[in-house]
Amino acid sequence: MFRAKLSVVPAMALAAAAVLSACSSTPEDKTATWSPNKIYAEAKDELNSGGYDKAIPLFEKLEGRAAGTPLAQQAQLEKAYAQYKANDQASAHATLDRFIKLHPASPALDYALYLKGIVNFNDNLGMFSFLTRQDLSERDQKAAKESFESFKELVTRFPESRYTPDARARMTYIVNSLAQYxxxxxxxxxxxxxxxxxxxxxxxxxxxxxxxxxxxxxxxxxxxxxxxxxxxxxxxxxxxxxxxxxxxxxxxxxxxxxxxxxxxxxx
The missing domain is CATH 1.25.40 (Serine Threonine Protein Phosphatase 5, Tetratricopeptide repeat)
Structure with a gap:
């Protein structure tokens, strides 16, 4: 019985050593000492160069680092755009829905609605449809209807927005496509x-x-x-x-x- 108790000690020591080893192998956060502006600049560079998988976590860090500021809101919108460009429509939707819910008075709300419409619009149309001659009317219509609703909210609430003219044109296209479907x-x-x-x-x-x-x-x-x-x-x-x-x-x-x-x- 005494020997069994003694055998627990080295086992615990080994477990502690494993934990310490794992901690020592954790990748260092290179952004730990960066200012919010530097994180944003690095994220934008990655976004503009097509490094969406690198831009997204940087924008996420910026959201936390600059919480409660306009820069955090900008980071959230930029992240949604990066997710959209990375063909992760589901994540882009979730990010935009969260933004719209948390910031109903944001001056960038018109852009959030426009981008939400664009995500659905392009997801439904398909990147290579012009090669296959497959138009919107031959695809599932759920995304088209959701896209229309986002654009409709935009043009109704923000008729003077810079994004409204394009949203109206896309709404016309969507209505045509739904009828054609x-x-x-x-x-x-x-x-x-x-x-x-x-x-x-x-x-x-x-x-x-x-x-x-x-x-x-x-x-x-x-x-x-x-x-x-x-x-x-x-x-x-x-x-x-x-x-x-x-x-x-x-x-x-x-x-x-x-x-x-x-x-x-x-x-």
Whole structure:
């Protein structure tokens, strides 16, 4: 029994030595003696040179070091931008949501809302969509709707903001894409003979959106689907609406548009 108690002592000594060894191997914090301004300058240099993985922890240190100052708020926004550029949309969202909650009266709130919209906008569009000719309407719409809401809040609360004109243009694009998404799905159903489903999705586009390019094709899909189902009265009514709204429509003469460029190519 006495020997068992003695054996505990070297074990404890070994554990303590291991802890001390681990502490001695902890990397030294090179920013420990830096001023907040120096941390910010170093973080900006990393950000501007594309070193997002190095910029983010520096901005995080600055948030703590300069807590309660405008510089800490700036660090938070810069961190969100670095996370966005590093393709970490989830972290960028979390950072921006935290900023908006903590600083509702910040003079940079308009930028925070704009950046939140941009994060969703680019996440939804995809970096290489212009190579694959895949436009926003062919992707999941959740991010597009969240992007629209951020831009809408920006233009409503800050109509004179320097970011508002671009936000308005992107809102127009998003509305067009959401309508086109409904048409994209309607076209899919129609091509597979699911005419009732095609009608439902095309009607969504016609009912929920106005003055967008996609409505021309939505009406055409409605007309063709009614025709396929033998619903001649609705077919003829839809055709009259098309003829009045789009008198030069190529859908009425050719069945398709002759151009191969997508509607969103202007962006």
């Amino acid at each position: 409904e048409v994209h799905v309607a076209r899919y159903y129609y091509s597979r003979g699911a005419y009732v489903a095609a009608i439902n999705r095309a009607q969504h586009a016609v009912t929920d959106y106005q003055d967008v390019p996609a409505l021309e094709e939505a009406l055409f899909i409605l007309m063709r689907s009614y025709d396929a189902l033998g619903m001649t009265q609705l077919r003829d009514d839809t055709r009259r609406v098309m003829e009045k709204t789009y008198p030069q429509s190529e859908y009425l003469t050719r069945g398709v548009k002759s151009t191969q460029d997508p509607w969103w190519k202007f962006w």
